[in-house]
Amino acid sequence: MTNFNETQPIFVQIRHRIAAMILSETAREGEALPSVRSIAADLSVNPLTVTRAYDALVDLGVVESRRGMGMFVATGGRDKLLIHERETFMAEEWPRIRTQIKALGLDLATLLKEDRK
Amino acid sequence: MTNPIVSVRGLKKQFGRTEILHGIDFDIPAGRIYGLIGHNGAGKTTTLNAMLGLTSYEGSVQVLGEDPYKHRARLMKDVAFISDVASLPRFLKVRELFQMLSDIHPNFSGDKALKFLEGTEVKLGALIGNLSKGMLAQLHLAVVLAIDAKLLVLDEPTLGLDITYRKRFYRRILEDYMTAERTLLITTHQVDEIEFMLSDIMFIRDGELLLHMPMEAVPARFTQLIAQPDKADAARALKPVFAETRFGQTVFVFDGADHAALEALGTVTTPTLSDLFVALMSRDTGVK
Numbered sequence: 469m470t471n472f473n474e475t476q477p478i479f480v481q482i483r484h485r486i487a488a489m490i491l492s493e494t495a496r497e498g499e500a501l502p503s504v505r506s507i508a509a510d511l512s513v514n515p516l517t518v519t520r521a522y523d524a525l526v527d528l529g530v531v532e533s534r535r536g537m538g539m540f541v542a543t544g545g546r547d548k549l550l551i552h553e554r555e556t557f558m559a560e561e562w563p564r565i566r567t568q569i570k571a572l573g574l575d576l577a578t579l580l581k582e583d584r585k
Numbered sequence: 586m587t588n589p590i591v592s593v594r595g596l597k598k599q600f601g602r603t604e605i606l607h608g609i610d611f612d613i614p615a616g617r618i619y620g621l622i623g624h625n626g627a628g629k630t631t632t633l634n635a636m637l638g639l640t641s642y643e644g645s646v647q648v649l650g651e652d653p654y655k656h657r658a659r660l661m662k663d664v665a666f667i668s669d670v671a672s673l674p675r676f677l678k679v680r681e682l683f684q685m686l687s688d689i690h691p692n693f694s695g696d697k698a699l700k701f702l703e704g705t706e707v708k709l710g711a712l713i714g715n716l717s718k719g720m721l722a723q724l725h726l727a728v729v730l731a732i733d734a735k736l737l738v739l740d741e742p743t744l745g746l747d748i749t750y751r752k753r754f755y756r757r758i759l760e761d762y763m764t765a766e767r768t769l770l771i772t773t774h775q776v777d778e779i780e781f782m783l784s785d786i787m788f789i790r791d792g793e794l795l796l797h798m799p800m801e802a803v804p805a806r807f808t809q810l811i812a813q814p815d816k817a818d819a820a821r822a823l824k825p826v827f828a829e830t831r832f833g834q835t836v837f838v839f840d841g842a843d844h845a846a847l848e849a850l851g852t853v854t855t856p857t858l859s860d861l862f863v864a865l866m867s868r869d870t871g872v873k
Binding site for chain 2: 472474475477478505506508509510511512513514515516517
């Protein structure tokens with residue numbers, strides 16, 4: 469099943485999944501990534517949507533498109549992705565999470581203690 | 586810009602005294618996956634039939650630069666279609682069907698058709714009349730994919746098939762047919778299953794084209810709001826095109842409303858294709 473959520477555009481969600489493959493090193497630098505066609509078929513999505521997801525990663529220098537060969541993880545791509553994802557997290561997700569921590573009456577010390585258990 | 590694959594202007598069709606298409610205009614460019622969506626009797630199949638040269642019409646229809654009604658034979662080299670009523674000759678064996686098609690169709694490849702049947706239960710020696718509905722659908726798909734077509738038209742292609750077959754069907758099409766040069770036009774009532782496959786949608790209602798837009802433009806124009814109970818009246822004041830109460834929550838669909846204004850009233854999302862269909866098709870009767 470595809471398990472898309474309704475809050476983000478599909479191409480963003482596909483981009484996330486490809487990014488997760490690279491971060492977890494399921495696909496290492498220099499290795500091939502799944503083809504546009506196979507992702508489209510696997511998820512029943514339009515090939516243009518998959519291309520859009522890849523284009524976003526190509527623009528970041530994370531993925532390299534080799535003519536006639538498909539998509540590959542670029543040299544130094546994982547580091548670039550890591551920097552980008554950290555920045556995104558700090559700018560977009562962390563403020564939201566911090567607000568929620570406050571709203572729940574939790575503090576950093578309690579959370580860290582919980583984490584060590 | 587390359588020429589559109591399909592170009593329709595002022596398409597009208599009458600059956601007796603009843604006009605069922607009231608002048609439709611649209612272009613379909615190459616490389617797109619179009620969904621033509623509407624109620625039974627809205628004029629979907631008539632529109633497709635006009636494009637395939639299966640019916641006469643008023644107005645202008647060009648498919649791959651040809652007039653389909655005048656040059657149907659020439660057009661069929663580059664156009665393939667599956668319709669819910671199309672049938673394969675029941676008295677032939679699968680092998681004989683492939684042979685016959687190789688003889689009469691210049692762009693049909695028997696080898697390709699064989700390859701597409703691999704992994705299915707359809708045997709070459711089987712009589713077509715003895716195949717189950719699911720196997721017939723697989724055979725039909727193998728035949729159509731073995732035609733090197735520029736335009737593939739699917740009219741309710743998965744009607745009566747179970748979910749496994751339906752999924753396999755669309756998977757095959759995305760894997761083996763779709764390229765940037767090819768174009769796909771689908772009508773179906775099971776819109777949820779193809780929602781993310783589509784690049785463009787056309788809604789047809791009572792013989793008129795109600796909506797024609799790329800899928801990626803939908804979020805900017807249409808918004809769905811699940812309103813907080815005390816904000817329902819405020820939401821109503823913003824003139825939704827659709828409102829429905831489910832489980833005590835009121836769901837609204839807006840056309841071109843200000844996103845920020847809606848955020849203040851509840852949970853804002855983009856409507857799914859089926860929600861949008863229900864919203865727009867019940868317009869005029871829905872909201873009051």
